[in-house]
Amino acid sequence: MALQDSTGTTSVTRTTQLSPEALDDALAPLAAILGDRLLTPSADEFAETAAVFVGGPVRTPTAVARVRSTDEIAAALAVARDAGLPLAVRSGGHHQARHGLVDGGLVLDLRLLDGVDIDPAAGVGRAQGGVLAGAYTAAAGAHGLATGFGDTGSVGVGGITLGGGIGYLSRHDGLTVDNLLGAEVVLADGRVVRADADEHPDLFWALRGGGGNFGVVTRLDLRLRELRTVTGGMMMWAPAPETLATVLRTFTEGSEELGGMVNVMMAPPVPMIPAELHGTPVIMALLCHSGTAAAAAEVFGRLRALGPVLDGVQEMPYTGLFEGPGGPPPGGMGDARTGFVGAGAWTPDEAWAADVIQAVSGAGGPAAVNLRAMGGAIGRVDPAATAFAHRDPTLMVTVGKFAPDVESLPAASAWVESTARAFGISGRGYVNFMGTATEQDVRNAYPEATLARLREVKRAYDPHNLFASNHNVAP
Ligand SMILES: Cc1cc2nc3c(=O)[nH]c(=O)nc-3n(C[C@H](O)[C@H](O)[C@H](O)COP(=O)(O)OP(=O)(O)OC[C@H]3O[C@@H](n4cnc5c(N)ncnc54)[C@H](O)[C@@H]3O)c2cc1C
Known part of the structure; x- marks a missing residue:
């Protein structure tokens, strides 16, 4: 049976609820193998272990199995299968649809498999x-x-x-x-x-x-x-359509060695951003050029000519881009839709860029449109060669809005939905960036x-x- 929870996520129920005694019996063989690595809600570390990156409506598993080997995984799968328990597999726990948690079921936690x-x-x-x-x-x-x-x-x-x-x-x-x-x-x-x-x-x-x-x-x-050294870091510009269009074209018409993403977002009130930009849309790019320093200088010269208000780009070890927590802090809530725009020779023009800036400034709260250039080596793979089939688009676009609490989620979702429709990104999506997991989402992903x-x-x-x-x- 398929059920949808309040985030619109479809989950499959595998069984009727087991009594506490029947559940203990079902988990006993696994407890014998895992000992204190089988956590039930009474364990001190349960809440922390059963949390995922994204906040939102609570899902409470029956147990978390912290497995260390293929044998232990096979044993856990046998328990879930035989008892009809819903099962979630959790690795980094970052999926926005909170796939690593399942109500009333068993979470297979892979984090100890960290070799x-x-x-x-x-x-x-x-x-x-x-x-x-x-x-x-x-x-x-x-x-x-x-x-x-x-x-x-x-x-x-x-x-x-x-x-x-x-x-x-x-x-x-x-x-x-x-x-x-x-x-x-x-x-x-x-x-x-x-x-x-x-x-x-x-x-x-x-x-x-x-x-x-x-x-x-x-x-x-x-x-x-x-790959040892790259030229990378953050650049930020005030929100002008010609700036956004040029930044995006630097990717789509430029070297494949340039990677990263461009966010059009409301500037948070933090000291590193000039005060006059706080609360206004800004163009913020996280960039990485993996070619020679001379090739990178040419690309960043183009971007610097646009007059960034912040420029943290420098030569650094590639590993430097992945140090520290990165991304937003855990526990944040919101909604997002991702889709693809353009194909072949299409490149974003100033009118399109103006629409993006306008959408973010009219969002009525913290919102962002995230833009990632596809193309290059991504597009040279036959769409039938892998289950990831979206090989021809120019850009991947994510429209997102944060929600301060669970009550605000529906309003955030409504804005996200209508903005995604306006950008024509409702039909095809990237499975890793989908906040919900409805049957329609699955059809959009594939x-x-x-x-x-x-x-x-x-x-x-x-x-x-x-x-x-x-x-x-x-x-
Ligand atoms: C801050 C942030 C930044 C991100 N940046 C990017 C980015 O730049 N590019 C990008 O492509 N994506 C990005 N993502 C999305 C990310 O790729 C997905 O959320 C991905 O699913 C996270 O993997 P996970 O192992 O952390 O998540 P989990 O929630 O643990 O797992 C997600 C799904 O994968 C399955 N799974 C995970 N590991 C295994 C395994 N070993 N065996 C079987 N199934 C498994 C789970 O069962 C679940 O269905 C980002 C997400 C966040 C929150």
Whole structure:
């Protein structure tokens, strides 16, 4: 049965409620294996362990299993399967739809699976299923190597990779899924398999964009590239349409070595931003140029000619971009919609840029439009080659609004919905940036042919839909 909670997220109920005694009995075999790593709500650390990055309406699991091995994962899956308990798999816990939590069910917490093995000779980084992007980036950086994830170190390598992975290096190196060489997966029936181009290629295809639908990924083998120093950091401009259009065109018409994102947002009242801009829309870019210093100087020269009010761009180790918490503070609430704009030769013009600035200034509160250039290596991959099929767009656009409390969420959602419609981004979306997980969201994340193929793979590997706390591909 499919249910929607107050955030519009669809969850699949696997069972009627068990009595407390029946629940204890069901969990007993797992408690015998995990000891105090099986946390129930009476445990001191339960609340902290069962929290995820995004705040909002509360979901309370029955237990959290802090697993350390494929055997322990297989045992936990058997308990969930046999007792009909809803199951959530949690890695970095950053998904905005709070997939890592499930009401009345079992959370498989992968955070103790945090090993990283960097193999410079093979050019491969091997990450266990609970590794965070920042930890992997630091380990690879110690060898002068890197794999591209997003822009925030606290995001889980598991979640970002399985959904796609768009970040600083994507226009040059492709998405994170384009650099996934293989994975070790614990399937719903407890079998441990390898998925790559030769073994279980159908599963390997589905893992590259299909999210957590197909099993628990305990190891990801990722292609490394050489990268020590980049030119990067933050730049900010006052909100002029010609500035925004030029900044965006510097990406879309420029070097693939330039990556990052541009936010049009209300400037918060912080000392680093000039006081006259507080509470007004500003253009804030987080940038990374992974080419030579001379090539970077040419690109940033263009951007500096636009007269930034803040310029923190400098030469730095690539790892420097992932240090510190990054991103907004945990526990924040709000809503967001993501979609894609343009294709082929389309580039954002001043009229389009003016609409973006106007939307943010009229939002009536903290809101942002986040713009990321696609293209380059992302667009050179055949849309059928991976389950991430949105290969042709020019820009990925996220419209978001913060909510100070749960009561304000519906109003934030209404603004987000109407603004997303106005920008024509309601029809296709990025599964990693979806705050809700309705059936329509799943159809937006995957074109029809991709979704049909994902269903086939789901029927082969998880026919009873054990892995349902995600953007669910029904078998
Ligand atoms: C501050 C912030 C910044 C972000 N920046 C970017 C960015 O720059 N680029 C980008 O592409 N995305 C970005 N994201 C989105 C992010 O990629 C997704 O939220 C992603 O799902 C987070 O992964 P996680 O492991 O932290 O999350 P979780 O909530 O733990 O997991 C998300 C989903 O993946 C599944 N999953 C995770 N690990 C595994 C595993 N090992 N095996 C099986 N299933 C698994 C879970 O079951 C769940 O369905 C950002 C999110 C935040 C909050």
